[in-house]
Amino acid sequence: MARTMAEKVWEEHVVRRADGEPDLLYIDLHLVHxxxxxxxxxxxxxxxxxxxxxxxxxxxxDHNVPTENILGPIADKVSRxxxxxxxxxxxxxxxxxxxxxxxxxxxxxxxxPQMGLTQPGMTIVCxxxxxxxxxxxxxxxxxxxxxxxxxxxxxQTLPMTPFxxxxxxxxxxxxxxxxxxxxxxxxxAEIGTGGGQGYVxxxxxxxxxxxxxxxxxxxxxxxxxxxxxxxxxxxDQTTFDYIEGRPHAPAGADFEAAVEHWKSLRSDEDAVFDxxxxxxxxxxxxxxxxxxxxxxxxxxDAEVPDPAEMAxxxxxxxxxxxxxxxxxxxxxxxxxxxxxxxxxxSCTNGRIEDLRAxxxxxxxxxxxxxxxxxxxxxxxxxxxxxxxxxxGEVFKAAGAEWREAGCSMCLGMNPDQLKPGERSASTSNRNxxxxxxxxGRTHLVSPLVAAAxxxxxxxSSPADL
Amino acid sequence: xxxxxxxxxxxxxxxASNVDTDQIIPAVYLKRVARTGFEDGLFAAWRANDPxxxxxxxxxxxxDVLIAGPDFGTGSSRExxxxxxxxxxxxxxxxxxxxxxxxxxxxxxxxxxxxxPQPVIERLWAIVEADPSAPVTVDLVERExxxxxxxxxxxxxxxxxxxxxxxxxDIALTLRHTDDIDAYEETRRSWLPVTR
Numbered sequence: 265m266a267r268t269m270a271e272k273v274w275e276e277h278v279v280r281r282a283d284g285e286p287d288l289l290y291i292d293l294h295l296v297h298x299x300x301x302x303x304x305x306x307x308x309x310x311x312x313x314x315x316x317x318x319x320x321x322x323x324x325x326d327h328n329v330p331t332e333n334i335l336g337p338i339a340d341k342v343s344r345x346x347x348x349x350x351x352x353x354x355x356x357x358x359x360x361x362x363x364x365x366x367x368x369x370x371x372x373x374x375x376x377p378q379m380g381l382t383q384p385g386m387t388i389v390c391x392x393x394x395x396x397x398x399x400x401x402x403x404x405x406x407x408x409x410x411x412x413x414x415x416x417x418x419x420q421t422l423p424m425t426p427f428x429x430x431x432x433x434x435x436x437x438x439x440x441x442x443x444x445x446x447x448x449x450x451x452x453a454e455i456g457t458g459g460g461q462g463y464v465x466x467x468x469x470x471x472x473x474x475x476x477x478x479x480x481x482x483x484x485x486x487x488x489x490x491x492x493x494x495x496x497x498x499x500d501q502t503t504f505d506y507i508e509g510r511p512h513a514p515a516g517a518d519f520e521a522a523v524e525h526w527k528s529l530r531s532d533e534d535a536v537f538d539x540x541x542x543x544x545x546x547x548x549x550x551x552x553x554x555x556x557x558x559x560x561x562x563x564x565d566a567e568v569p570d571p572a573e574m575a576x577x578x579x580x581x582x583x584x585x586x587x588x589x590x591x592x593x594x595x596x597x598x599x600x601x602x603x604x605x606x607x608x609x610s611c612t613n614g615r616i617e618d619l620r621a622x623x624x625x626x627x628x629x630x631x632x633x634x635x636x637x638x639x640x641x642x643x644x645x646x647x648x649x650x651x652x653x654x655x656g657e658v659f660k661a662a663g664a665e666w667r668e669a670g671c672s673m674c675l676g677m678n679p680d681q682l683k684p685g686e687r688s689a690s691t692s693n694r695n696x697x698x699x700x701x702x703x704g705r706t707h708l709v710s711p712l713v714a715a716a717x718x719x720x721x722x723x724s725s726p727a728d729l
Numbered sequence: 730x731x732x733x734x735x736x737x738x739x740x741x742x743x744x745a746s747n748v749d750t751d752q753i754i755p756a757v758y759l760k761r762v763a764r765t766g767f768e769d770g771l772f773a774a775w776r777a778n779d780p781x782x783x784x785x786x787x788x789x790x791x792x793d794v795l796i797a798g799p800d801f802g803t804g805s806s807r808e809x810x811x812x813x814x815x816x817x818x819x820x821x822x823x824x825x826x827x828x829x830x831x832x833x834x835x836x837x838x839x840x841x842x843x844x845x846p847q848p849v850i851e852r853l854w855a856i857v858e859a860d861p862s863a864p865v866t867v868d869l870v871e872r873e874x875x876x877x878x879x880x881x882x883x884x885x886x887x888x889x890x891x892x893x894x895x896x897x898x899d900i901a902l903t904l905r906h907t908d909d910i911d912a913y914e915e916t917r918r919s920w921l922p923v924t925r
Contacts, residue, residue: 279913280906285888288906290913292921300807302762311900316910322924328760342760349762360924381922393806393830409808409834411899419903421910425886457747458800458826491803493829514920522920557747557803578746578798585745675756675805694804696751698774 266532268429269496270464273404273529277387279421286423292386294416295372296323296359298350299677300391304414305353317420318358322381323350325364326371327677331640331667334364343678357417370643370669373397373611377481378645380510384499384526389416394611394693395494396487400480401507402499402529404464407488427493428462428538433469436545441726443621444479445613445691445710447471447543448486449551449561455541457559460492463539466531467497471545477506478617485612486693489558498530550725552598553695553708555586560695562598564713564725570594589697590705591685598723601707605688606637606718607700608664608711610674613691614642616649618711623655625715625726626662632721637664638680640672664718676701689717730839732896733869736820740857740865740876741783741792748797749804750831754813756805767809768816784817788861796853796865797824802831802842811838821867823874825850836889837899841867843874843883852879869894 267275280288294317301323308314315321328343338344347364354361362369368379373394376382384402389395391413398405412422432451452459465487472480480497487495504523507513514522553561554568560583562569571583571594587594592601608614608622619641631637639659641647647669650656659666673680674692682688682704691714695706707723716724758770775782783789795814801824802810811834814822821841835842845853856863856876866875869890874881892899903910 280909288903288909290910290917292917293924299759303764303808306762306764313900319923319925327756340760346760346762381924383922386921391806391808393804395806407806407830409806409811409830409837411808411834411837415900415903418900419907419910420914421903423899423903457803458828461800461826461829488804488830491800491828512922512924514922518920522918525918557749581744582746675751677756677760694749694751696749696804698755699751702755702774 266534266536268531268535268537269402269466269498269529270404270427270429273385273387274426276385286425288421289387289424290421291389291416292320293376293381293388294321295376295388295390295395296321297326297372297392298346299327300410301353301413302346302349303410304417305357307414308417313418315357315359315417320420321359321417323354323359324362324369324372324375325350327671327675329364329670330678331670331672331680334668367644367648370645371611371614371671373485374614374642374646377401378510378643380507380513383507383513383522384503385529389422393488394485397481397485397611399484399487399494399496400477401503402496402526404494404496406493427464430460430463430465430492430539430541431537432465432467432541432543434467434471434543434545435469436471437474438471438545438548441712442548442550443710443712444475444482446548446551447545448483449553449558449708450543450548452486452490452559453561454543455490457489457557458491460487460490463492464494464496465490465492467495472497473500476617477502478615481615482612486558489693499526550710550713552713552723554590554592554598555583556589556695556697558693558695558708560586561708564598564723566598568592568594568596568598601723602687602721603635603689603707603717603723604686605682606635606714607673607688607690607692608638608714609640609642609672610692611642612693613711614640614646616646618691619646619650619655622711622715623658625712626719627658629662629719629729631663631718635718635721637718638667638673639664640667641669643669673700675699689714689723730896730898733839733841733893735866735868735870737864737866738793738820739791739862740794740796740853741789742854742857743783743795743797744854746798747800747803750802750807750810751804753802753810754807759807759809764812765816767813771813771817793818793820794865794867795819795822796850796857797822798850799825799847801827803828806830808834808838811835811840815840823850823853836893839893839896841869841893843867845874845881845883849881
């Protein structure tokens, strides 16, 4: 029977199947960070259990970490305790950890791929919803809660009920200035924040094939914002080239064998998806959000929508509430919206290509008066590479703050936060109320729009400069 | 985990869609390493800033069945959202649609996340708004939600229902199959990465 890629990867990982029970799936890689793991390790301790496969587990410090003065003690006592708890747990249970100051430290979803730990056909989990990022390699990767973190630590498996499958096909070619971020924001606006609920999305089509690995990660990363647990892209030469030579990638004959296997993972020609969505890349333009969920987005060329013109009562009520929180009026041109802060970073857009794209726009220009621009690389390796390429200097010369690696203002668990009433253009993934700081207002944008917005002080694309 | 069979309590109408986990518990409360005591973080911003928010209204004090709009629990995978609801006293959440991870977390931890059609949710809102003391029953044995003048079935798979009714720990169940896990590991491809 013809199968989709997600079904193939699933089948390869079934440890046990029994009538009336969820499948028990084997997990190839478990990524751990400080926020969703302490209660899981404590659970192991209380039950007298160990970590079954520390060699398939790796931890990094990312959510809480300051992005300045990282070698001193963390000022926030509660954050410090959480980081220290991870260090203690990693040592006690034999899990490899990348602490602050380590060259391999960074956001968990940036670290896995850059080390070559993320490979096609694997099952990958993490106590973080943006684990969907790793699906860009053709891995089945999804976020889990702390109970499941404990379950994977103890057994290296998870009981799972099968997902449905959805194909999102993006045909055509992106226009210059339009990026992967614009594709995924348009997809979410199209299918809604609950549209992917219960599905694994497979992104396909000419426009997806043309994307780099990093751009593919941006797309898969935000699958969760469309309600899907996982997003996947079939591995191809772009994938193989990205993986080859990385520290944990197979080498020599193993690499040849791996590629042979990876090529077999793509969905069969006649595989049937439970749902199909088609988009035309030629018609996409830079996309930005106006509301308080990632589905509330419009093209940058558009205006703030009028709730009165929305069809569903729920949508209308949600839009009214969002506009009130965002302090926006229907009919305002998106380009006229002034921001206080620009945040470039996160597991969505904190990779080297994102920094290059933004630096290209901002080079020789200045961040507008009254605007603060925070540039936070996704990992210390990204920072190192950016410095080698002179990007750090470009950002600093423009008046931006060039920080250390971490999740930072994406969720404001460290000191990088919006103040009440402040407004940001952010390359992160969620514009929820208060996400970037209590009372803060977030517009999700691509790195190109972020950079142009920093220069003009209002939501802008590079074409406006 | 506590066993769940039948719970009768009072309903709190949360007339909002897309209640994300950042609203249920803001990230600042996630820095703790304990497993309990998250009730102060539950809906922290709405409780602090909106006197009309349902949990700020005297009539709904002590309510323990949350009746929410669609797409409840979207966003982050934080299980703290489930813990906060439980620590505050909620036993069940009813919604037309849940985010996958939230629903999974809830059912792991014994917070019953029940999917009901939007019209049923609207009738429940009307019932508990007309009479905040109206009894709302979530019956896992019969797979039914009941309130005065309303009896509605809901779906939940047999396995999850059994696990919740017995209060069973998933890890202990899986560890019964250690032989299967050992056997599977023998078949894994040799070139798969290790983190060392």
